[in-house]
Ligand SMILES: *[C@@H]1O[C@H](CO)[C@@H](O)[C@H](O)[C@H]1NC(C)=O
Ligand SMILES: *[C@@H]1O[C@H](CO)[C@@H](O)[C@H](O)[C@H]1NC(C)=O
């Protein structure tokens with residue numbers, strides 16, 4: 179055997195060992211290795227291009243995702259319609275099946291770090307079709323303006339304006355929707371938006387129709403503490419690492435570079451706002467099994483002008499974990515999905531604790547072998563068995579509860 183063959187075999191053996199050792203916590207470890215490698219490479223290239231002033235970080239992804247956009251094409255079961263409301267794209271998926279009864283409805287806010295693509299992206303579109311078909315429900319996917327061009331609260335306002343328009347008896351009648359069977363759903367940053375929107379909506383007399391349930395898929399619920407156990411464990415996590423999370427938070431708030439360091443060091447809350455920390459205190463809000471091995475230490479406080487400069491840092495509209503108990507106690511039946519290997523895990527788990535303490539009924543699905551993105555990894559080459567199972571579980575639950 180030649181030296182080359184020996185080298186090749188050794189390299190393969192090392193790679194196999196590496197994949198086995200690094201991805202043994204996941205199903206389909208080879209596929210996970212591929213997904214992780216593709217994601218890391220794209221982030222590396224996006225960062226390098228940005229440094230060389232070729233294209234911006236998010237712009238790079240926009241180019242990459244152009245081939246992943248879908249047109250609103252109806253099929254034998256579903257009519258798909260694109261419209262705009264207040265100049266914002268909204269895609270409707272309406273089941274063709276005729277029935278005497280009014281239909282259920284789901285309003286979906288997509289994730290993607292408030293930046294990637296829009297609701298026409300193939301994995302959102304595919305998920306929407308499956309869900310509308312299998313639930314026999316009208317599925318409504320409103321978009322919102324994106325970072326880095328548009329900062330908070332543009333997105334929140336876009337989405338809330340849509341809800342104000344949509345949750346009116348006349349609009350629902352037009353689509354044959356039962357006003358008592360509406361769910362609001364989101365994933366990742368979209369779930370964070372949904373959470374905050376629903377908190378506002380439940381107490382808003384201008385919107386007479388309230389959702390029956392909320393579905394939050396690995397929601398992003400706060401930026402007050404960037405040193406939670408799940409942030410520590412997933413600093414280099416799959417799909418979403420700490421650098422990327424900090425970049426999203428920064429771009430959400432501002433174009434000012436300086437904020438990044440404070441966010442990363444978790445030194446962005448001045449002592450004057452110490453009273454808010456109880457809402458994200460993982461020492462009191464996380465069950466023991468998530469605290470394992472982590473020590474709670476008091477943080478270093480930030481400079482006192484930081485909130486004046488970036489008020490979004492403590493705004494409940496992008497930190498729905500900061501809402502008070504009376505706001506939470508009004509919330510509807512809740513489905514929360516969290517994943518063990520997800521930087522945002524503890525946001526979701528802490529929200530489960532706060533909701534339950536305020537008498538809200540919560541169905542908490544925690545996935546030991548899950549990671550950020552596990553719910554919608556349905557399009558080749560990012561397709562995984564776990565995603566099909568998680569979507570199945572949700573649809574079964576929705577069939578029973580919506
Ligand atoms: C339409 O519905 C039928 C019956 O449920 C199903 O077998 C078929 O696969 C669906 N078609 C599409 C394109 O999803
Ligand atoms: C968080 O909770 C722990 C344990 O109850 C407590 O010792 C700590 O002072 C709390 N921290 C803040 C900032 O409220």
Ligand SMILES: *[C@@H]1O[C@H](CO)[C@@H](O)[C@H](O)[C@H]1NC(C)=O
Pocket residue numbers: 502503504505
């Ligand atoms: C809770 O928050 C809501 C919304 O910000 C506010 O209107 C309300 O007064 C607060 N309630 C209490 C008891 O602090």
